[in-house]
Amino acid sequence: MSPTNQQVLLAARPTGFPNPTDFRLVEAPIPEPADGQFLVGIAYLSVDPYMRGRMNAARSYADPQKLDEVMGGGAVGKVLASRHPGFAEGEYVVGMFGWQQYALSDGRGVMQVDPRLAPISAYLGVLGMPGFTAYFGLLDVCAPRPGETVVVSGAAGAVGSTVGQIAKIHGCRVVGIAGGDDKIRWITEDLGFDAAFNYKTESPYQKLKELCPAGIDCYFDNVGGSITDAVLPLMNTSGRVSICGQISMYNLEKPETGPRLFPLVLVRTLKVQGFLVFQYASRYGEALPKLAGWLQEGKLKYRETVAEGIENAVSAFLGMLRGENIGKQLVKISDQ
Amino acid sequence: MSPTNQQVLLAARPTGFPNPTDFRLVEAPIPEPADGQFLVGIAYLSVDPYMRGRMNAARSYADPQKLDEVMGGGAVGKVLASRHPGFAEGEYVVGMFGWQQYALSDGRGVMQVDPRLAPISAYLGVLGMPGFTAYFGLLDVCAPRPGETVVVSGAAGAVGSTVGQIAKIHGCRVVGIAGGDDKIRWITEDLGFDAAFNYKTESPYQKLKELCPAGIDCYFDNVGGSITDAVLPLMNTSGRVSICGQISMYNLEKPETGPRLFPLVLVRTLKVQGFLVFQYASRYGEALPKLAGWLQEGKLKYRETVAEGIENAVSAFLGMLRGENIGKQLVKISDQ
Numbered sequence: 001m002s003p004t005n006q007q008v009l010l011a012a013r014p015t016g017f018p019n020p021t022d023f024r025l026v027e028a029p030i031p032e033p034a035d036g037q038f039l040v041g042i043a044y045l046s047v048d049p050y051m052r053g054r055m056n057a058a059r060s061y062a063d064p065q066k067l068d069e070v071m072g073g074g075a076v077g078k079v080l081a082s083r084h085p086g087f088a089e090g091e092y093v094v095g096m097f098g099w100q101q102y103a104l105s106d107g108r109g110v111m112q113v114d115p116r117l118a119p120i121s122a123y124l125g126v127l128g129m130p131g132f133t134a135y136f137g138l139l140d141v142c143a144p145r146p147g148e149t150v151v152v153s154g155a156a157g158a159v160g161s162t163v164g165q166i167a168k169i170h171g172c173r174v175v176g177i178a179g180g181d182d183k184i185r186w187i188t189e190d191l192g193f194d195a196a197f198n199y200k201t202e203s204p205y206q207k208l209k210e211l212c213p214a215g216i217d218c219y220f221d222n223v224g225g226s227i228t229d230a231v232l233p234l235m236n237t238s239g240r241v242s243i244c245g246q247i248s249m250y251n252l253e254k255p256e257t258g259p260r261l262f263p264l265v266l267v268r269t270l271k272v273q274g275f276l277v278f279q280y281a282s283r284y285g286e287a288l289p290k291l292a293g294w295l296q297e298g299k300l301k302y303r304e305t306v307a308e309g310i311e312n313a314v315s316a317f318l319g320m321l322r323g324e325n326i327g328k329q330l331v332k333i334s335d336q
Numbered sequence: 337m338s339p340t341n342q343q344v345l346l347a348a349r350p351t352g353f354p355n356p357t358d359f360r361l362v363e364a365p366i367p368e369p370a371d372g373q374f375l376v377g378i379a380y381l382s383v384d385p386y387m388r389g390r391m392n393a394a395r396s397y398a399d400p401q402k403l404d405e406v407m408g409g410g411a412v413g414k415v416l417a418s419r420h421p422g423f424a425e426g427e428y429v430v431g432m433f434g435w436q437q438y439a440l441s442d443g444r445g446v447m448q449v450d451p452r453l454a455p456i457s458a459y460l461g462v463l464g465m466p467g468f469t470a471y472f473g474l475l476d477v478c479a480p481r482p483g484e485t486v487v488v489s490g491a492a493g494a495v496g497s498t499v500g501q502i503a504k505i506h507g508c509r510v511v512g513i514a515g516g517d518d519k520i521r522w523i524t525e526d527l528g529f530d531a532a533f534n535y536k537t538e539s540p541y542q543k544l545k546e547l548c549p550a551g552i553d554c555y556f557d558n559v560g561g562s563i564t565d566a567v568l569p570l571m572n573t574s575g576r577v578s579i580c581g582q583i584s585m586y587n588l589e590k591p592e593t594g595p596r597l598f599p600l601v602l603v604r605t606l607k608v609q610g611f612l613v614f615q616y617a618s619r620y621g622e623a624l625p626k627l628a629g630w631l632q633e634g635k636l637k638y639r640e641t642v643a644e645g646i647e648n649a650v651s652a653f654l655g656m657l658r659g660e661n662i663g664k665q666l667v668k669i670s671d672q
Binding site: 053060061221224225228237243244245246249255256257258259260261262263264265266267268269270271272273274275276279 | 397561582585594608612615
């Protein structure tokens, strides 16, 4: 255990793709919990695409990340000391603890996690925010029916890989789009996607046309941009599009233009729905036992790419933005 | 009454904006109804934006209009002779009778209309397809709540003018976008829109920002393109967009590009839904008494732009595509 609390701050707002110099690693004293607080020793940090948006000055759905403050983000760890009646020393918890080794919490937005159900890191992935995102974004927004064709972009990420497997569990034909042959092998050979292709070496429109002979009924979009341009013309009448992420555009210095898609939304009578997992917070309790059940039955698998040490949080984040991870990108902070 | 049946055929598929030479006026004998058929003497034809799409060779939601055949389209008229048990001579009917003076029908898709409830021409407008389009596209797709701000493009057309009034009836603040000062005067002074502006002389984004100080909750889109680009950034979180038409693009020779809108769909968690009124066919019976009731109470008004004679059907259609009509564009064929 480190004697101080190492923290990563946002030092500057990135323009375009972030630089390591946009962040700063600092040391602070390990804080003491006051009445109603507890101290968490962090085991794993999550780095996620949404964090890039929060680094901009403009408010989107949440307030921007403040400069010179600890980078916000989900983390899982152990309660080391508690003066809070609801959280006991030794319990494992998940919450928005930020990019640091130790965090104080008053319990808001924090959930206890069960380390017997799954390794605690899973609560940042398949049993956490990415899992809930996949669950509600697919089942609630797309509502796929057995036999329908579901296409997922960002298919080898934490969310996309879960989406595809949930669609398989629901009897769909699933086609994944990802950026790497190793990713394609994983989602088809290990996860059971019916087909997948590497958008970096194949023409998305041509491949989708070949792999979706009955057209596309549901599209779970993590990336946007030219991949989405290729999907939309292949959508069937009354198709549903779940907009979960648009990572291809998060690092653009200027907004890009593209073909207008609303005419297709009209003639195919599509529903295109943007969503945020937080909208479903009151229903996480519905998703968790389902996801945990599928995990235990072996119907739902996951993979993690784990960087070691808080000093590697920034490079893990940048690597995730470049698509270098397979499955959930984590940063291991300690053996809590 | 003309001794023959004058008909307008599609002579060539237009490229870009249609030319009068893409159509041909011909004469045919007045047909005789066979068993199970009836003859309609047409009083009014409807010309509608959707017809432009059907003139292209590509299938969209319906099969293309066939070349050298009578232009399809809604019309209202009187049963002149009947060998069909469900339709009696002297009854008024609305159906897809096409651009001609007389039509044979077997009754499929034909409804009797009540001339005591409203002038029969209204069954091509506020009590017909455009009225149902407005009713379901607003209430079912956007589901506006009292106090919400509803923006309508193409606001002085048959659909848009009805949408705005239905939104007012439901307690919304309504802002219309149209292309002409006379249109703006009509929808604000006569129809009770809270505000409106002429997109040809004002900046849509600046005007909308000024006229929608609480943001936009619902957008009923008839036009697409740069007007929609101006609306989307002003949408509130969880806003709803009903895509009814994209007339600004129907006559483009090449698809145009524009700013990508899906990132806004994501961060504002918008629902964007394309719809066709035919999807609601089983519920027309729900809409008709509502629309007729509002009409009789004076809460719903309409206006017609009427061209005279089948020889003017093409120019009426082209004028409608150029936005020259106010309210519903009709062609009067006879005094049936």
